[in-house]
Amino acid sequence: MGTRRFGRLFWKLLLALWLSMVLSFAGTIAYITLTGRPPPPLDDVATFGFVPFVPLISAIVAVLIIGPALAWYLSRPLRHLRWALRRAAEGRFDTRVQPLMGGRRDEIADLAGEFDRMAAQLQQVTESRKVLLHDISHELRSPLSRLQAAIGLLRQDPSQTDAMVERIQRESERLDVLIEELLTLHRLEAPAGLVRERVDVIELLHAIAEDADFEARPLSRQVSIDAPGQFVTQVNGELLYRAFENVIRNAVKYTAPGTVVEIHATVSADSAQLVVTVLDCGQGVPAPMLEKIFEPFTRVEGGESVRGVGLGLAIARRAMKLHSGRIEAELRDGGGLIMTLCLPAAAEATNTGEEWSR
Secondary structure, eight states: OOHHHHOHHHHHHHHHHHHHHHHHHHHHHHHHHHHOOOOOOOTTOOEETTEEHHHHHHHHHHHHHHHHHHHHHHHHHHHHHHHHHHHHHTTOTTOOOGGGGTTOOSHHHHHHHHHHHHHHHHHHHHHHHHHHHHHHHHHHHHHHHHHHHHHHHHHHOGGGHHHHHHHHHHHHHHHHHHHHHHHHHHHHHSGGGOOOEEEEHHHHHHHHHHHHHHHHGGGTOEEEEEOOSOOEEEEOHHHHHHHHHHHHHHHHHHSOTTOEEEEEEEEOTTSOEEEEEEEOOSOOOOGGGTTGGGSTTOOOTTOTTSOOOSOHHHHHHHHHHHTTOEEEEEEOTTSSEEEEEEEETTOOOOOOOOOOOO
């Protein structure tokens, strides 16, 4: 039974018990010595100095039995935790240590539970990142393939120069937008350095709606906004702008020509929450996809003709979550979608390991 098997904590706990026993005897002897009071008569009881022999043996036996048991009880779960941490450091996030704790109900068991939650979160983030990287590689490969095809056709038939140059420019712009959106996703993944400032979100909405309406009119569409009052809170203005802008621009893309995208914003009576709804008159999406559209690179059947990289709603949801808000989608009667964005006032930024949302 060497120190390696039991661990340093085992021997420290055992030593602490021995020292407590020694100090107890030393205190008793010091009290008798300093007060000058003789100890009670021992009546032929065997002693070891001033200490009765029987209590001394009892204390030694108790330490030898209770000490190792207590040390083992405390050090064993810590060895499990050390094992789990080593596996997690190797990237094996499927490791769980709570089942090894048995029926413990103490702080060490609570720590094991926190480790399992951390490991589950890391496992989820890792798996989501793998899927995201796979999707990114696919999305990058498509425009690059079209660029290569355009260059090949241009070499074969120089007479198509104008058409091929236009195609190359379009695909280059698509790549530029995709890279910009991916950089935004990266910033949302590690938001520790994000700067928060006081922003009037109602004023922000009016600015977005004005720009969106200007761009929608050449497409025979309009954007209207009903957002009275103010809602000033501490947020990252740039990310929140991107969140609302992506939702509104997405609605403009999919709403039918000759229709109006409606934006309504209401502040709760206690000014603790802002609720923004964006309504379009498009084809909507199948009910099972109402949650899936918030995943990166999700494509709705029939929407292939609309340009985009499929990251707008992902950025919107992640930005809202970082501000302790939420975004949801529901089908609108008569066709289209209703996007609801809820933003609490002075929300604390959060960084969960949840899956990317579109």
